[in-house]
Amino acid sequence: MSSYIAERRQEEKDRRRGEIVDAAEDLYRELGWDAVTMDSVARRARLSRALVYVYFKDKRDLHFAIATRAMETLRIRFEEAAARSRLGLEKVEALGRAYMAYGQEFPHYFDACARLELHVPEGGDDRPQESVSLEASDRVHEIVEESLAIGQRDGTVNADLGDLAVTSRVLWGFTHGLIQIALTKGGPLAEVGISVPQLTQHAIGMIRKMLAGPKG
Structure with a gap:
């Protein structure tokens, strides 16, 4: 049971992380990377800025993804x-x-x-x-x-x-x-x-x- 819960939690983390990268990529395509900010990514992903930072240390980290x-x-x-x-x-x-x-x-x-x-x-x-x-x-x-x-x-x-x-x-x-x-x-x-x-x-x-x- 515990392994199932851990697996589901990991799936949720992967999904959330993917949503953040999707949002950043959309903004990249539309505006260019220099115009992208962590705030704008959070807004596009409809997540809190703090949660975005849970998954990515900073904009550089997001760029690597x-x-x-x-x-x-x-x-x-x-x-x-x-x-x-x-x-x-x-x-x-x-x-x-x-x-x-x-x-x-x-x-x-x-x-x-x-x-x-x-x-x-x-x-x-x-x-x-x-x-x-x-x-x-x-x-x-x-x-x-x-x-x-x-x-x-x-x-x-x-x-x-x-x-x-x-x-x-x-x-x-x-x-x-x-x-x-x-x-x-x-x-x-x-x-x-x-x-x-x-x-x-x-x-x-x-x-x-x-x-x-x-x-x-």
């Missing part, structure tokens, strides 16, 4: 994209396209991922959700690294790229910048006769040339 969702969504997209291709270089290209599509479909998730990637962990600051979100980020990069490794084995990716963990982050930076341009500079690009799809296609071609091995 949203970033974890964002990274998990991206991981699923990456796994699906990589599974549709056989050769390593094709997988990497598919991941790049998936990331660009993800950024346009979920701009608030894209922003959450970007903020997480720039985050520097602070020693001695006990934040379990921070570790969870950073582990989720690592899993995303592992998919890229594995696709590069497959490409090196099948000859479609250059074998002299060096540390694939570093290469994965370089590709992230390259693609991240493209998504930012696509989200914010569509108008200025159009003024000089460049469409976002044209920019994307050109960028993918450059990535292929940069990574291609003898069979690429």
Whole structure:
């Protein structure tokens, strides 16, 4: 009986926590993260401010929870994209396209991922959700690294790229910048006769040339 009660209490805690993250995510999507406050999250979730602080130490802690969702969504997209291709270089290209599509479909998730990637962990600051979100980020990069490794084995990716963990982050930076341009500079690009799809296609071609091995 006691285990049943404990299980129900945990379910209630998980549900309440999810409602808080849902509220914060809605505000993030509507207003941008800088405009979100713990007070506004409490109001949107129809909970007391004090109760929100029971579940989340502060706004940073809440951001880690949203970033974890964002990274998990991206991981699923990456796994699906990589599974549709056989050769390593094709997988990497598919991941790049998936990331660009993800950024346009979920701009608030894209922003959450970007903020997480720039985050520097602070020693001695006990934040379990921070570790969870950073582990989720690592899993995303592992998919890229594995696709590069497959490409090196099948000859479609250059074998002299060096540390694939570093290469994965370089590709992230390259693609991240493209998504930012696509989200914010569509108008200025159009003024000089460049469409976002044209920019994307050109960028993918450059990535292929940069990574291609003898069979690429």
